[in-house]
Amino acid sequence: MQEQLTIIGGGNLGKSIISGLVSSDIFNTSDITVVDKSFYNLSYVKDNLGVNISQDIITAIENVKWVILCVQPRQLEGVLNEIKDKVTKDQVFISTVTGTSIEEINQLLPDNKVIRVMPNTGAAKKLSMTCISAGKDVKEELAIVEEIFKTIGETLVIEERLMQAATVLGASGIAFFLRFLRAMIQGGIQMGFHPHEAQIIAVQTAIGAATLVAENGTHPEREIDKVTTPQGCTIEGLNEMEHQGLSSSVIKGVMASYEKINTIK
Numbered sequence: 181m182q183e184q185l186t187i188i189g190g191g192n193l194g195k196s197i198i199s200g201l202v203s204s205d206i207f208n209t210s211d212i213t214v215v216d217k218s219f220y221n222l223s224y225v226k227d228n229l230g231v232n233i234s235q236d237i238i239t240a241i242e243n244v245k246w247v248i249l250c251v252q253p254r255q256l257e258g259v260l261n262e263i264k265d266k267v268t269k270d271q272v273f274i275s276t277v278t279g280t281s282i283e284e285i286n287q288l289l290p291d292n293k294v295i296r297v298m299p300n301t302g303a304a305k306k307l308s309m310t311c312i313s314a315g316k317d318v319k320e321e322l323a324i325v326e327e328i329f330k331t332i333g334e335t336l337v338i339e340e341r342l343m344q345a346a347t348v349l350g351a352s353g354i355a356f357f358l359r360f361l362r363a364m365i366q367g368g369i370q371m372g373f374h375p376h377e378a379q380i381i382a383v384q385t386a387i388g389a390a391t392l393v394a395e396n397g398t399h400p401e402r403e404i405d406k407v408t409t410p411q412g413c414t415i416e417g418l419n420e421m422e423h424q425g426l427s428s429s430v431i432k433g434v435m436a437s438y439e440k441i442n443t444i445k
């Protein structure tokens with residue numbers, strides 16, 4: 181793409197998105213700029229990702245078509261107030277900011293098209309799940325944003341009312357799956373593997389499990405049935421996990437996260 185892209189906020193998610201984008205070829209590296217207050221984050225970006233860096237937010241968005249907002253919810257209002265008198269109508273704002281609606285952003289940037297996206301840190305490996313929503317009048321830009329995020333993983337266009345749920349399932353979901361993975365590794369160590377061996381086995385098994393469902397399109401329980409030999413060790417382990425509340429605690433955790441997200445500002 182010939183146009184330029186600026187990311188405001190080169191923190192955890194910003195760095196993951198940039199890592200993915202520089203290893204895809206949708207933008208030239210020289211057309212990507214990261215602006216951040218933190219020199220520490222900027223020097224990481226410069227040294228490892230090779231894109232332009234800036235601490236001057238106004239200069240960094242000048243003549244740039246696409247602006248990704250990637251700051252924490254509490255930081256967003258300050259950023260929008262800083263730039264609102266300098267933006268031009270043709271600039272499109274792509275917000276990753278949790279819990280902030282398109283309408284709220286349009287209150288400060290009334291003349292700009294705004295698209296909400298919810299990627300995850302898998303973006304760094306081009307394995308993001310990115311949910312996207314936009315208003316009715318932004319069809320053309322929505323298609324381009326889909327194209328951009330498709331280069332760093334899977335995308336799904338959703339209604340904006342589902343953005344909070346997408347955040348919990350798809351973005352926080354990275355942490356939820358990793359906690360389960362950690363528990364598997366701990367079990368492996370207790371059975372006698374060195375931690376690094378347990379990690380190799382658990383990680384590859386997780387990739388295999390997810391790939392079976394992704395590529396076969398089957399329900400997870402169908403793939404579970406293929407593993408559970410009658411009276412075998414798998415069903416013994418699964419039933420004990422359920423007696424201890426595995427599914428129930430995961431669903432309760434997801435819902436606690438969902439309740440919290442509606443209070444974030």
Ligand SMILES: NC(=O)C1=CN([C@@H]2O[C@H](COP(=O)(O)OP(=O)(O)OC[C@H]3O[C@@H](n4cnc5c(N)ncnc54)[C@H](O)[C@@H]3O)[C@@H](O)[C@H]2O)C=CC1
Binds near residue numbers: 188237252253277298
């Ligand atoms: N970390 C994750 O996995 C995900 C985060 N999100 C959302 O993305 C947004 C960013 O999250 P993180 O990257 O985790 O936060 P972070 O705190 O790691 O990064 C935010 C960055 O913005 C910079 N910043 C703050 N105010 C600024 C300003 N006025 N001008 C320039 N730079 C400024 C900070 O220095 C920091 O580097 C949040 O709204 C978060 O809820 C969404 C999905 C996943």
Ligand SMILES: O=C(O)[C@@H]1CCC=N1
Binds near residue numbers: 278351
């Ligand atoms: O924990 C958070 O609030 C953000 C949103 C999803 C991932 N990190």
